[in-house]
Amino acid sequence: MPKKYTVHGLENVWYVRHESGRRASEIFDTRREAQDDCDRLEKEAHEQTHKPRKCMCCGMRFVSEGIHNRLCVDCRRRPSMGSFELHAN
Numbered sequence: 001m002p003k004k005y006t007v008h009g010l011e012n013v014w015y016v017r018h019e020s021g022r023r024a025s026e027i028f029d030t031r032r033e034a035q036d037d038c039d040r041l042e043k044e045a046h047e048q049t050h051k052p053r054k055c056m057c058c059g060m061r062f063v064s065e066g067i068h069n070r071l072c073v074d075c076r077r078r079p080s081m082g083s084f085e086l087h088a089n
């Protein structure tokens with residue numbers, strides 16, 4: 001899985017950069033501190049992506065594969081329901 005956050009820096013100026021190019025952390029004195037923060041941000045991003053969501057169709061909670069995934073497995077299998085979401089598949 002590609003990392004969203006990477007550590008950048010030189011000497012005693014270290015920071016975490018998001019894949020978009022923006023700085024995602026404060027400035028750290030050591031690479032180790034920046035790396036710790038990087039790991040934390042990466043973990044948060046992962047949890048954000050994989051947290052349980054409510055199915056838009058039946059309301060059941062399920063673990064989403066991503067922000068685009070708003071229907072549970074059962075509803076996605078059902079051709080007649082939630083078809084407006086299925087065109088992506």
Ligand SMILES: [Zn+2]
Pocket residue numbers: 055056057058059060071072073074075
């Ligand atoms: Zn459902």
